[in-house]
Amino acid sequence: MLYEREALDTPEWWQGLDEMIERQHEQYPESVQTALIPLLHYVQNAFGYVPEKAINHIAQALGVPTAYVCGVASFYSYFSLEPKGAFTISVCLGTACFVRGAQAILDEFCRQLDVEAGGTTSDRIFTVSDSSRCLGACGQAPVVMIDDDVHAKVVAQDVADIVAEYEARARREMQAREERARADARSHVQ
Amino acid sequence: MSDITLTINGFEVTVPEGSTIMEAADEASIHIPRLCYHPNLSIQGSCRVCVVEVEGMPNLVASCCFEAADGMVVRTNTPEVLHLRRDIVELLIDNHPEDCNTCPRDANCELQRLARNMGIRERVFAGERKRHDEDVSSPALIRNPEKCVLCGRCVRACGEVQEAACLSQVNRGYETVVMPAHDASFNETVCIGCGQCAMVCPTAAFVEQDATRDFIDALDDPDTVVVVQTAPAVRAALGEEFGFDPGVAWQGKMFAALRRLGVDGVFDTNFAADLTIMEEAAEFVKRFTEGGTLPLVTSCCPGWIKYAEHFHPEFLEHLSTARSPMSMMGSVIKTAWAENTSTDPKRIYSVAIMPCTAKKFEATREELFLGDLPIIDGVLTTRELAWVLKHMGIDFASLPEEQPDSPLGTATGAAAIFGASGGVTEAALRTAYWMAFDEDLPEDAIAFEQVRGMEGLRFADVPFGEDTLRIAVAHGLGAANRILEGVESGEMEVDFIEVMACPGGCIGGGGQPYAREGEVPLDENRLKLRAQSLYGLDEEAELRCSHHNPDIQKVYEEYFGEPNSEKAHEILHTYYYPRVPPGIRPQEAQV
Numbered sequence A: 001m002l003y004e005r006e007a008l009d010t011p012e013w014w015q016g017l018d019e020m021i022e023r024q025h026e027q028y029p030e031s032v033q034t035a036l037i038p039l040l041h042y043v044q045n046a047f048g049y050v051p052e053k054a055i056n057h058i059a060q061a062l063g064v065p066t067a068y069v070c071g072v073a074s075f076y077s078y079f080s081l082e083p084k085g086a087f088t089i090s091v092c093l094g095t096a097c098f099v100r101g102a103q104a105i106l107d108e109f110c111r112q113l114d115v116e117a118g119g120t121t122s123d124r125i126f127t128v129s130d131s132s133r134c135l136g137a138c139g140q141a142p143v144v145m146i147d148d149d150v151h152a153k154v155v156a157q158d159v160a161d162i163v164a165e166y167e168a169r170a171r172r173e174m175q176a177r178e179e180r181a182r183a184d185a186r187s188h189v190q
Numbered sequence B: 001m002s003d004i005t006l007t008i009n010g011f012e013v014t015v016p017e018g019s020t021i022m023e024a025a026d027e028a029s030i031h032i033p034r035l036c037y038h039p040n041l042s043i044q045g046s047c048r049v050c051v052v053e054v055e056g057m058p059n060l061v062a063s064c065c066f067e068a069a070d071g072m073v074v075r076t077n078t079p080e081v082l083h084l085r086r087d088i089v090e091l092l093i094d095n096h097p098e099d100c101n102t103c104p105r106d107a108n109c110e111l112q113r114l115a116r117n118m119g120i121r122e123r124v125f126a127g128e129r130k131r132h133d134e135d136v137s138s139p140a141l142i143r144n145p146e147k148c149v150l151c152g153r154c155v156r157a158c159g160e161v162q163e164a165a166c167l168s169q170v171n172r173g174y175e176t177v178v179m180p181a182h183d184a185s186f187n188e189t190v191c192i193g194c195g196q197c198a199m200v201c202p203t204a205a206f207v208e209q210d211a212t213r214d215f216i217d218a219l220d221d222p223d224t225v226v227v228v229q230t231a232p233a234v235r236a237a238l239g240e241e242f243g244f245d246p247g248v249a250w251q252g253k254m255f256a257a258l259r260r261l262g263v264d265g266v267f268d269t270n271f272a273a274d275l276t277i278m279e280e281a282a283e284f285v286k287r288f289t290e291g292g293t294l295p296l297v298t299s300c301c302p303g304w305i306k307y308a309e310h311f312h313p314e315f316l317e318h319l320s321t322a323r324s325p326m327s328m329m330g331s332v333i334k335t336a337w338a339e340n341t342s343t344d345p346k347r348i349y350s351v352a353i354m355p356c357t358a359k360k361f362e363a364t365r366e367e368l369f370l371g372d373l374p375i376i377d378g379v380l381t382t383r384e385l386a387w388v389l390k391h392m393g394i395d396f397a398s399l400p401e402e403q404p405d406s407p408l409g410t411a412t413g414a415a416a417i418f419g420a421s422g423g424v425t426e427a428a429l430r431t432a433y434w435m436a437f438d439e440d441l442p443e444d445a446i447a448f449e450q451v452r453g454m455e456g457l458r459f460a461d462v463p464f465g466e467d468t469l470r471i472a473v474a475h476g477l478g479a480a481n482r483i484l485e486g487v488e489s490g491e492m493e494v495d496f497i498e499v500m501a502c503p504g505g506c507i508g509g510g511g512q513p514y515a516r517e518g519e520v521p522l523d524e525n526r527l528k529l530r531a532q533s534l535y536g537l538d539e540e541a542e543l544r545c546s547h548h549n550p551d552i553q554k555v556y557e558e559y560f561g562e563p564n565s566e567k568a569h570e571i572l573h574t575y576y577y578p579r580v581p582p583g584i585r586p587q588e589a590q591v
Helices: A011-027 A029-047 A052-062 A066-075 A095-099 A102-113 A156-189 B021-027 B079-094 B110-117 B153-161 B196-200 B212-220 B234-242 B251-261 B269-290 B302-311 B313-318 B325-340 B358-362 B382-391 B413-419 B423-437 B477-489 B524-540 B550-560 B566-572
Strands: A087-091 A126-128 A144-146 A149-151 B003-008 B011-016 B051-054 B073-075 B141-143 B167-170 B177-180 B206-208 B225-230 B348-354 B378-381 B457-464 B467-475 B496-500
Touching: A011 A029, A011 A052, A029 A052, A029 A066, A052 A066, A066 B167, A066 B177, A087 A102, A095 A102, A102 A126, A102 A156, A144 A156, B003 B021, B011 B021, B021 B051, B021 B073, B051 B079, B079 B110, B153 B167, B153 B196, B153 B477, B196 B206, B212 B225, B212 B348, B212 B378, B212 B382, B225 B251, B225 B269, B225 B325, B234 B251, B234 B382, B234 B413, B234 B524, B251 B382, B269 B325, B269 B413, B269 B423, B269 B550, B269 B566, B302 B313, B302 B358, B302 B477, B325 B348, B325 B358, B325 B550, B325 B566, B348 B358, B348 B382, B358 B378, B378 B382, B413 B423, B413 B524, B423 B457, B423 B467, B423 B496, B457 B477, B467 B477, B477 B496, B550 B566
Parallel strands: A087 A126, B003 B073, B225 B348, B348 B378, B467 B496
Antiparallel strands: A087 A144, A144 A149, B003 B011, B051 B073, B141 B206, B167 B177, B457 B467
16 A cells, blocks of 8 residues: 555645745735745645655746755755655654663664665655654653654554554545545545 | 955055955955855855954954955964865865866866865875766766865856856755756756856866767778868867967967868868858848848857747747858758768768857757758867867977868858857848948948947947947846846847857857966956957958858859758758746846
């Protein structure tokens, strides 16, 4: 199963992006290009990464050379130019977590998911972050965050359960989506 | 603005307020080493090679971007400064391939010069080194990020001078690479092939595609008929490759040298420049008198043509349909000349020596082919010709002066000045006048001083019978954009626009000799001297109007009929088409 995010690549979605750009043109005609970073955020939030198509679209709409947009998008670590998994696993490698064995937990995630730190699984369910410094929950060390969920006092033996939990969640989401699509199709036939 | 006085290395120097420390030091004849700095480009201040000590400052400062102040005390050569500066260059070298001996910029590399002059004799920091593949996809240029020192001069030249903005620094820190959008193959980008990146690059991160090997192989093949043409601007700079100062046109020795390589035809692109003028002037007079699309824009420059196709697709009908001189010559060689000499065009290896890297791309344009047959088989830059001559043991300095072969070598003074910005306009005006009024311009009105010069943008009103021709001349594509924007908005009314992509025109082309030690790439004085040498050829020439060229008259009598005839259109003209990706011009308020 290849996890795919909700189908966003629709004419309506791009229209929404164009409306944002249009507002910028109206409100700040002299500094349209300052919208670049907010727009990249908007795209990143929607797709989980910034696709090439979006870079070209934004470059054209703002009048910023495509190469410059690539320069900006690749500079900030927040933006990803590669597709990301449904869930991002961040194992805290801050001092407190590290001394309580966080590296072994990160290694275990990588081993079980068969990816390098920073990589994304081939089914696109997980991305294992390679750069999580202190998450600010040292009392719970070692800490693992999966998107916005905090998993406290994790030991290597927990990794399999955590992975299974989120895999099941992704599968349920995909199934629900399929069922919705089937229901839509039926209502169209009727 | 008032003046300020500061002390540099114990010497007082007075400069205008607002000058940087580097400018003040230059004024005081103190050369601070530099790398990312270029006088024609914006200040980046990233390489830190130009650091100096300023009394009262806790750290060293980069002199290229630090403003000088009244009473400031600067030291540029204390042991600490020298040591740190050397460390900075050592770190650059540590992250650079150790293959100077086989590098195309060997002995002409700014990084190498910096290291040598700083006395760097060993690699001190032996750390991890970046690894990247070469991109050889473009017919014009090779991009080799492994040689890149991230000075960003190419990025700025491409964005600020040419406004193509094909390049950007992508990623961050150790991962930073200069690349086009999406790391696309160079032939799939908005790169126009002008080669200004190679011109300003201190190392070999950008170099031209090598055409010398195929040329040498062709020379050796007894079944191949090798013919060579040389662009107007090549003769203005070729001598520099052999240690001569600019200011002299070396065409006599150049023709002699080519003959000694054993080529079968020594032709001159200048002949085709005269032919271009016949076609382009006829096209202009027709459009001007019969009310066609104006302004007419010149089409000699392959960088400009590709730029227009990416960035100004709505403007393409303004371009003259006349092929460039190189392509006209290529077409004539494989049609009229081949017929005349009973040579099978397939056996001809047609070589063009150009001051230009974009011509390598132009030669691959299939719309110019004769069926499947390219009209130009190899394009060598001025630099490459010099390498071949040295390689083949031609002693350039002691060669006699010789003439090119006839008929494809005869040319007028009007053709010689094609190599300098404004030259095409001047040549076209001389012949357009004759075409429109059936008489020549008076001898004292033949030189159009008002279109000559080094300003990026020049305008001239030229009397034309009872009318006035409004002329605009641009070199550097940023300058060209200013004209096109003016025309589009209706603020500017012009009849004729000359555009050359490179600074100064072809004399500053991306294939011309690199800057020598102590010189800045694209130094304006150097360009002026090169232009002077071409204007000198024009002044000395017996014939100074393209339509006076007897061989041009003959080729029309025997082959083409008259300018813009059906046959001329078939062989000497072309068409243009919008290209993807569409170009986006950088604007002033950049992020």
